[in-house]
Amino acid sequence: MEYDFQSIEKKWQRYWAENKTFKVYNESSKPKYYVLDMFPYPSGAGLHVGHPLGYIASDIYSRYMRLKGYNVLHPMGFDAFGLPAEQYAIQTGQHPDKTTEENISRYRRQMDNIGFSYDWDREVRTCDPEYYKWTQWAFLKMFDAYYDAEQDKARPISELIGKLRQEGKWDGLSEREKSDLLMNYRIAYQGETAVNWCPELGTVLANDEVKEGLSVRGGFPVEQKKMKQWQLRVSAYAERLLKGLEEIQWSDSLKEMQRNWIGKSEGCEILFKVSNGTIDYDMTIFTTRADTLFGVTFMVLAPESEWVKRLTTPEHKDEVEKYIAYVGKKTERERISETHTVTGVFSGSYAVNPLSGKNVPVWISEYVLAGYGTGAIMAVPAHDSRDYAFARKFDLQIVPLIEGCDVSSESFDAKEGIMCNSGFMNGMSVKQAIPAAIDYVEGHGIGHRKVNYRLRDAIFSRQRYWGEPFPIYYKDGIPMPVDEADLPLKLPEIDDFKPTEDGQPPLARAKDWTYKGYPLETSTMPGFAGSSAYYLRYMDPHNCDALVSKDANEYWRNVDLYIGGTEHATGHLIYSRFWDKFLYDMGYVCEYEPFRKLVNQGMIQGRSNFVYRIVGKNTFVSCGLKDKYRTTEIHVDINMVKNDVLDIGAFRKWRPEYADAEFVLEDGKYVCGSAVEKMSKSMFNVVNPDNVCRKYGADTLRLYEMFLGPIEQSKPWNTKGIDGVHRFLRKFWNMFFEGDVLAVTDNTPTSLELKSLHKLIGKAQSDIESFSFNTTVSAFMICINELGSLNCRERAILEPLVIVLSPFAPHICEELWERLGHEESISYASFPKYEEKYLKEDTFECPVSFNGKVRFKLTLEKGIPESEAEDIVLADPNTVHWLGGKPVRKVVFVPGRIINIVF
C-alpha cells in the first residue's frame, strides 16, 4: 500500500485541531512538565528550515513526556512588537498591526504544516492589549519598588518612605524633591546616563542590542549620548543572577556567557588625594590589583568623568577641551576600531600615591571608561598592558614590582612572581600580596574592599511607536503612575510612524495622548519587555485579574525544559531571570529561576550558490574557469541550481537583465560556486519547510532535521540524506501491509523480534532523555531493518513500535494506530515498558583483548542465569590468570557490555 503522506498528514492535522487533542488543563492528577520554545518574532520572510529545528526537538520531547504520563504544557505564541514591522510601516505607511497580523498567520500556517502539538488555546501575542496589560502592570510594580540591600530583595517603595521618614529625610520635601529622591531607588526609574543612541533608528538601544558599535537590528551606527531614560535596576540583581546559574541546567558555554556579561570582579576602592594646585580633593578609584600600588606612576580619568572639570588647571584648559571635543565627535564604532591608537592629555593636576607618598600626574584618556568602576584609574604601566602603552606614548615612568621581570618591551601582566620595590610587600608572592595590600589599605583607612559588576542597568525606553506604552503620565513634569485599574493603556492610533519634526517620539503625534488631563509618556518599551514574563502568562493566559493565578503558578511553577538559540544569552535570558526574581521578591511567583533546563539548538546554515559575471559584460563563467577572467561573484537563488549545476533557462527568466546573458560552460554545464552562510533572504539560500513538507511530508522533515546531527550543533542544511529518511518511513509503512490490506497478525512474536523491539525501546528512552535525537533515529532504522528481514507482522511488536516512533513522526503513527483499530489518539497511549530480559541471549561470545596482541573468547554456557555470571572464572588459567602482572580473579558479565575484568 502506498504511503500517501500528504493526505495522512492533512487528515491528522485537521483531527488534532478539531478535537483539541493537545489542549492541556491546569487541573490534573498527573505530574506536570513544562516544555517551552523561544517564541518567534514573526518577520516578513516566514519560517525557514532552521527555525523548526528547536521546535521539532521540543515537540518530540513533549510528545514523549505525554506518553510517559505527564501533564505537559507546551504552548506557543508570538513576540510581535518590534522594529522591523515599524520600519516597514514607515516605508509603506501600512499599520504595523496589519503586517504583524499577516506575518503571524503565515507563521501559524507553516507551523501547522509540521504537526506540532501546541495547545493553541494558550497562544499569547505581546502586542495584544490583554497581554501587554501585564507587561505594563509589571512595570508599575517595578516603579513602585526599591531594592533593599539589607534583605537583599525588592520591597515596596512605601517601606523605603517609612525608613526615610524615620530618618527625617522625607517630611518637608516638595513633591518634585520626593520624586527625584525616590528615582534613585526605584527598580524602574528614570535616570540620566550615557546611552546608546542610534540616529538612524531614532531611538536608544540596550547594550545587548548593540554589537561592534552597530545596531543589531539594521546595522546602523550607534553613538554614546547622555540622555534621560527609563531604566531597570538590573544591576541590583547582579549577584543573584550570578549565583542562580549554579543551580540551573544550562550549557557551560551559555552560563559562561552570562558570567562574562555580569562581569563580577573583586578588588578595592582606594582614595587618592588629588590637587589642582589650589583645591585638594579625595578621589576614589577601583582596582583589582592593590598589590601594585607602589608601581602607580600616573592616574587616568575617563573623558566623561566629572573629575575632569575639577582637575583641569587653567594652563591646560584649552588642550583638555580640545581633547574632550575630539573624543566626543567619535562614533562608538570609531572608538572601538581605534582601540589600539593611544590618545590622551595631561590635566595639570597631581595625585599623591597613598603608599609611597609620591606625586603622580593625572591624565585624561578615552581608554578609561566612564561607566565602569569610578571612571578613574590608577595606572601601573609595569603590570598592565594598556597603562604600559600609554606610558610609552607619553613617556611616563615605569616602575617594575616583580623580581626579575622584564618590562623593556612589554608589561608583565601575569599574577605571579616575587614582589620588589613595594615596601612592606617585598618578598611576598603576588598571590600573597593581593590580600595583604587590601588588608593594609583597609587598615589604614585609605580604601575598602569592593565588588564591581560589568552588568549595567537596562535602558528601558525606546523612541518608537510599535511597543508597549509606558503607564506613566507627567503631572507638572513629575512622572506619576497610571492607576492599575486603567490598564491596559492602549497604544493610540497615529497616521504617521516617523518621529515628529522636533525629534519627539511618534507617540507625540497621537491625538489626546493624555491621562487625567496630563500628558502621557511618549516613549514605548523595548522588545525584551514583552518576552520577559511570557512563560508565566502561558500558565494562565486568559486570566483578567492577574498575570498568573497563584494556583496556576504553583501547579506549573517554572519551565522544565526551554529550547532556543544562544543569541539571547545576554539579552532575553538575563532580563527574564531578572524579571522573574523581581516577581518572586514581591511574592507574585513561587520560583526564583524561570528556566530549569535549557538546550541551545544550533543554527542551520544555508548553502549559497554563486555565478561569476565577467566584469563589465553580461557573460557568466562556470566556477572551474573563473580564475581566467576578472569576475564578480553573484548570489543566485538555490532553487535554480541542482547539484551545483545552474538551470540556465530559469536563470534567464529570473531577472530581466539576465534574459540575454551568455555563458562560458565546462563539460557543457554551468557549475556554480558554493559557500556555507547564514540562511537569509538576501543570499537566496533559504530553504522553506513548506516545500520539504510538500515533497516528502512533515514526518520526513521532522525525522530528517533530527537525523542531521546533534541538536546543539550548527550545521549546513543539505538535502542529500533526506531520501534515506523518507525511504525508512516508507519501509515502516509497508511492514503493516500486504498489498492493500493490513497484514498484522496476533501471533506470538519470536525472541529475536522481542529483542529487536526492546533494544529500540531502551535506546529510544535513554537517547530522548539525553536529547540525542539523531541516534534515536538511527536506532529506529536499525530496528526496522532487523524486523523487516525477520518479516515481522506481529501486533505485539508493531503496536509498541508505533508508539515509540510517534513523537518523531506523529502523522504516520496516528494513521497506523487508527488502522490497528484504536479509537483514541495515540497521544493517550503510554510509552511501552522496556524489558531487559528480552535482550538476554542463550549463548554469547565475549571477546577480550589485551596487550594489543593476545585475544581469547569466553563462551557462557546456555542457560546460565545472569546472577550467576559473576562467579564464572575464565576457563583457561594459563591465558588469563595473569594480566599485566596482576591476577585475574573473575569475569563479570554485565548485560549490554562486553566484559568487565576485575583484578
Add this chain to the structure above:
RNA sequence: GCGGGUAUGGCGUAAUUGGUAGCCGCGCAAGACUUAGGAUCUUGUGACUUCGGUCGUGGAGGUUCGAGUCCUCUUACCCGCACCA
C-alpha cells in the same frame, strides 16, 4: 588578548563513557527486476597489503594490560566577550 567549544572514512555522523573504532544514513561499486530509471531489492565499501597481516580517530608526548575517550604540550577551525583596571 580573555573565555567556551570542536577535530573520527569521500560526506553527515556513531561508539554501551577507559574495553573489538567507524553503528545508521548519504555517496560510490557490482548484481537482480525492468522498455526505461533520479523507482525498488540484494551484496560490498577506512587505508595499505606479498592476503600472513600492518597501519588508522588533526599533530607530538604521557598515564594504563588497554586511550577516539584521561593528562601535558601543540596546530587548525567555530562561537562569545573585549581598553571592564
